[in-house]
Structure formats: C-alpha cells, structure tokens
Amino acid sequence: MSQRILKRLLQLLGVVASTAILNFALLKALPGDLVDVIASESGAATPEYVAQLRQMYGLDRNAFEQLLSYLGRIAQGDLGYSFRYGEPVLGLVLDRLGPTLALVGAALAISVVAGVLLGIASARRPHGVTDTVLSALATLGYSAPMFWTALMLIVLLGVKLAWLPIGGLTDISAGYRGPRLWLDYAWHLVLPVLTLSIYYVAVYARLSRASMVETLAEDYIRTARAKGAREGRVIFRHALRNAVLPVLTMLGLQSSALLGGSIVVETVFAWPGLGQLSFEAIKSRDLPVLLAVLLFSGVLVVLGNLLVDVAQARLDPRVRVQPQPATAGSAA
Amino acid sequence: MRRWYLQPSILVGSIILLTVLAAALLAGWLYPGDPLDMVGAPYVWPGDDRELPLGTDLMGRDLTAGLLHGARVSLLVGVSSAVLSLAIGIAVGAAAGFYRGRVDAVLTRITEFFQTIPAFLLAIILVAVLRPTLGTIVFALGVTSWTSIARLVRSEFITLREREFVRASIALGASDAHLIFREILPNAWTPVIVSTALLVANAILSEAGLSFLGLGDPNLVSWGSMIGLGRDALRTGWYMTAIPGLAIVLTVLALNLLSDALHAALNPRLRRAERLNLPSSTATP
Numbered sequence A: 001m002s003q004r005i006l007k008r009l010l011q012l013l014g015v016v017a018s019t020a021i022l023n024f025a026l027l028k029a030l031p032g033d034l035v036d037v038i039a040s041e042s043g044a045a046t047p048e049y050v051a052q053l054r055q056m057y058g059l060d061r062n063a064f065e066q067l068l069s070y071l072g073r074i075a076q077g078d079l080g081y082s083f084r085y086g087e088p089v090l091g092l093v094l095d096r097l098g099p100t101l102a103l104v105g106a107a108l109a110i111s112v113v114a115g116v117l118l119g120i121a122s123a124r125r126p127h128g129v130t131d132t133v134l135s136a137l138a139t140l141g142y143s144a145p146m147f148w149t150a151l152m153l154i155v156l157l158g159v160k161l162a163w164l165p166i167g168g169l170t171d172i173s174a175g176y177r178g179p180r181l182w183l184d185y186a187w188h189l190v191l192p193v194l195t196l197s198i199y200y201v202a203v204y205a206r207l208s209r210a211s212m213v214e215t216l217a218e219d220y221i222r223t224a225r226a227k228g229a230r231e232g233r234v235i236f237r238h239a240l241r242n243a244v245l246p247v248l249t250m251l252g253l254q255s256s257a258l259l260g261g262s263i264v265v266e267t268v269f270a271w272p273g274l275g276q277l278s279f280e281a282i283k284s285r286d287l288p289v290l291l292a293v294l295l296f297s298g299v300l301v302v303l304g305n306l307l308v309d310v311a312q313a314r315l316d317p318r319v320r321v322q323p324q325p326a327t328a329g330s331a332a
Numbered sequence B: 001m002r003r004w005y006l007q008p009s010i011l012v013g014s015i016i017l018l019t020v021l022a023a024a025l026l027a028g029w030l031y032p033g034d035p036l037d038m039v040g041a042p043y044v045w046p047g048d049d050r051e052l053p054l055g056t057d058l059m060g061r062d063l064t065a066g067l068l069h070g071a072r073v074s075l076l077v078g079v080s081s082a083v084l085s086l087a088i089g090i091a092v093g094a095a096a097g098f099y100r101g102r103v104d105a106v107l108t109r110i111t112e113f114f115q116t117i118p119a120f121l122l123a124i125i126l127v128a129v130l131r132p133t134l135g136t137i138v139f140a141l142g143v144t145s146w147t148s149i150a151r152l153v154r155s156e157f158i159t160l161r162e163r164e165f166v167r168a169s170i171a172l173g174a175s176d177a178h179l180i181f182r183e184i185l186p187n188a189w190t191p192v193i194v195s196t197a198l199l200v201a202n203a204i205l206s207e208a209g210l211s212f213l214g215l216g217d218p219n220l221v222s223w224g225s226m227i228g229l230g231r232d233a234l235r236t237g238w239y240m241t242a243i244p245g246l247a248i249v250l251t252v253l254a255l256n257l258l259s260d261a262l263h264a265a266l267n268p269r270l271r272r273a274e275r276l277n278l279p280s281s282t283a284t285p
Helices: A002-029 A034-042 A047-056 A063-075 A089-123 A129-141 A146-160 A178-216 A219-226 A231-269 A274-283 A287-315 A317-321 B008-030 B063-099 B101-116 B119-130 B134-144 B147-161 B164-171 B176-187 B189-212 B223-233 B239-266 B268-282
Strands: none
Touching (some): A129 A178, A231 A274, A231 B119, A287 B101, A287 B119, B063 B189, B063 B223, B063 B239, B101 B147, B164 B176, B189 B223
16 A cells, blocks of 8 residues: 555656646747746837846756756746736645635535445446436436536526525625635535536446446355345445445546536636636636646646545555555556 | 347437538538628527527527537537547557557556646647647647547557467568557457547537637637627526537537447447346346
C-alpha cells in the first residue's frame, strides 16, 4: 500500500511537471507574449520600454532557459499574474477551490451511492422490468448535455415552481450569519449538485449494474445462498464489496471529467468555483488563469486517485497484502 | 435468437440518426438562406406561425433553419474529431501494445497524463488559444479524447500479439507493418467500433459545450450556440433553449443506443455471460 501511495506522489510530481511544460508550450503558441499584453494595456509604450520589459521578464532569453525559469517559478508557487483581476493567479485559484470541491464532492458522493443502489436494483433481475426502466433512464441521463439539464432545471424548479435559488453562492441581500449562512450555501448548492448528479448517477448505475451482474454469478454467491443467507446479506455483505471495486476504479478515472463538467455547471449557476473562474478567463482571454486551473485540476485528479487507492485497499485485501508492482493498468 | 439488427434500440437509434443525417443534408436545400439572418418577429412561440414551425429566437431568427443547419455542425464535428481521436488512439495503442518495453512505458505515461487533466478544459484552452473555427474545434476535441481508444487498442494488441496466427506470420518473416495492419488490427476492430459511437456522442456533447460557452465558430449556427443564446431569454422563451437541447439529447441518445446494441451483438462472450447469469438471479424469490 505504501508503495502505491509513493507511486501516486511520484505521479503527482510528473503531472505537475508535464502540465507545466504543456502550459509553457501553449503560452508560446499564442501570438504575442506577456510584454505585448502589458504594452497594449498601457496604451503607449516606447520600443525601449518594451525591450526593457522583455529583459525584466527574461523573454529575451532562449526558449529552454525560459522553460527552466517558468518551472522554477511554479515550484515556488508563482503561477503568474492575472491582469484582468490585478492579482497573482495562485490566490485567485485558491479562493475558488473551496466551492468547486464542495460541488464536485457532494455530486460524487450522491452519484456513487445512488448509482450503486440503482445498479443493484437492476442487476437482481437482468432484463426484468426494473432493469429495463432503469437502464433506459440511465441512457437518457448521460445523453443530455449538462448545461442543458441545468437550464431546464432552472426553468422548472427555479422559475416556474420557484422552489430553489438559481444562482450564486448565497443570498447576499438576506445577510445571513453563522449556521444560517451555511444552510443557505447548501440550499444554493442543490440545483448544481442535482445537475451533475443526474449525469453521474446514470454513469455509475450502468457500471455497477454490469459489475453486480457479474459478481452475482460467482460461485461464492451461490454458496452464500445455499447456506441460507438472506438476500440482503448476500447482496450487501458478500457481493457489494467485490462489485464496487470497478466502480471505484472508474471514479478515479472519471474525476477529471467531473472537474471538466463542473465548468459548464458552475457557469450556468454562477457558482464561484474554478469552473466559473475559467469561464471568465476564457471571455477575457486571461490565459495564465486558465493554465493555473489546468494545473490544479491535474493535482486534484491525482489526489482523488490516491483516495481511491486507499479505499480500494480497505475493501480488497488483495490490494493490501501484495503491493502489486504493475498497478498502473488497474488504478491509473 | 432474434436477428441482432431487429432489436428496438438499434431500430430507434438508426431512425433518429438517419433523421439527423437527412436534416444535415437537406438543410441547404430546405433553408438556403443564412440561418443567422432575421426572418420574422422575435419571440414567436412554436406553433404560433405556420411559416415558422419551431418559432423564432430573441433576434427573430428561424429556429427550424438553425436546427437543420446546426445538425451539420454537430455531425461534422462529431465524426471528424472522432476520426482524429481514432487515428491517434490506434497509433498510440498499437505502437505501445506491439512493441512493449520502453515504447510502451513512454506512451502509457503520455496516455495517463492526458487522462489526468480534464479533457474538456484542455479543449477549451486549445480553442481559446487557436481562435474558434470549425477546424480548431475538431482538432481540440480530437487531441483530447483519444485515451480510451489507445488503452483499448493497446490491451487488444497485447493479447493478440501472442496468438498463434501472429506467431506463424512472424515465423514467415512478415514485416512489423504487415503484422500490425494486416494481422492484428483487423482482429481488434470489434471493441473499437463500439467505442467509436461513444466517441462521436462525446464529441457532439463537447462541441455543444464549447459553443454554449461562446467558443464555437462565430460564423456557424450550432445547437450549442443556439442554447447559449436562448439562455438570455430563459424566463420568457424557454423553448429557444429546450428545442436545440432536445436535438442534442436525441442524437447522443441514438449513438449511445447503437453503441450498446453493437456491443451486445458483436460480443458473443457477453451474450453468453448474460444468459448464464439469468438462472442464478431468477432462481431467487
């Protein structure tokens, strides 16, 4: 297990370094450089001033030296400067991290629990009525673009029925404090979480159905039934542990897609997380912010996978006992 | 055993997809004008005007024309970027699975890296850096969504490479290219075809997402951009958002249905497994 954790930490370093190099390449691919941006922002800039700026930012050196100094700055936590917000990118990104984690975390928890339960309901009788209905709903669930689901939920639950708030982190005009404020955060989180969950419940229901159908055909399940174990015990004690392993692997793989999905959802619901930050950065072509979000997303995904590893080790003794050298295929 | 192509999901999926294809092909003939032109009053609800069956948006543009022309963009982007992902994924997967060793190690690292960073975010950044046109959108979606294909092809190659017919071919002195393209790849198609439908479906969803965020080709109507525009009139005219969204849902649903049905039909092992499972679960009360 400790080997796996070590491997993940190495992967973390690798991802940060690779993302940084990719980011650098993207910055270079842009027409014009940082100094051109500053020069155009300031209006009138003499060629001498521009040359001086280039020297100051090290842009007169060759690409490799620039890359090294870029990596050095990232290692020190300097992710660049956002001219639109007029502050360092790192602070901006860290401010938005909390709301995104709350949104994605809540959606993940709901999707996995509900998805696994629905998958079990389907797998008990493959091709039965329940299975057919649930499978059809699941296929529909992951066929709808999330931003559209979001807008339709706003129309129905936010505008027509007016049950739920349709945007923002909290109702600023109400001026809540203390626990009431946290309740209001949660209340504003309902629609965005629901949107993400509709999609991911469908994904996990489908996956755990397949996995459960396979597990229920195993010999030890027949043994458990033969010795007279109740159906609930067979499913939740004997089958679930094994059936949930592929779901966990998928969870690790999906976490980057989940962050991608939160971009559109946060944009629609004006939820002030990393996704909305990236949308604002797109509109103002604020590339340093976008690249920093990309870097942070990579880090979050690796850390998410680390959690998945720990969970898998808890559930599956085989992972715990023998630290398989070639876990890359199963876990990465 | 019923004939596999008579399954309801295949029929429904094919009918929807053929309708979308027809819409894309006939768009220029039925609505020859620019779908971005104003044709009537804004906020005409669907059914209010016989000339404008699906109504107009908040700029007075015909939603029917937009829907048909949008089908072109969705299908074109979906298919082209899927082809690009397939090409990259097959090249990476085949090289990694065939040569193993150091090539495999490097390519697997690269694949893992692309799996770690959110594909949609990278696509957004690429389109923003390269300026949104049809070509850059196809490129951005193609280069960010090949990882699943690469993994699939790699694992197929690893198993197939050890099979006897490949060994026989090696013994006959076949070149690497012959082994890869004539011996192994033709046997690895089945799972790739199933994934291709999903690839197209995901590309259509991603293109819609990009256009919705304002990163679509500004000179073309797309379903995503129609939703993005309709969003501004969500309270008063939600049909502007609902209609193009339904088009996306139906198209993606059709592709998902086809992929599932093909998966079941082309994979005899799965069919057997499902049959074997039936008694064990129906036996319980």
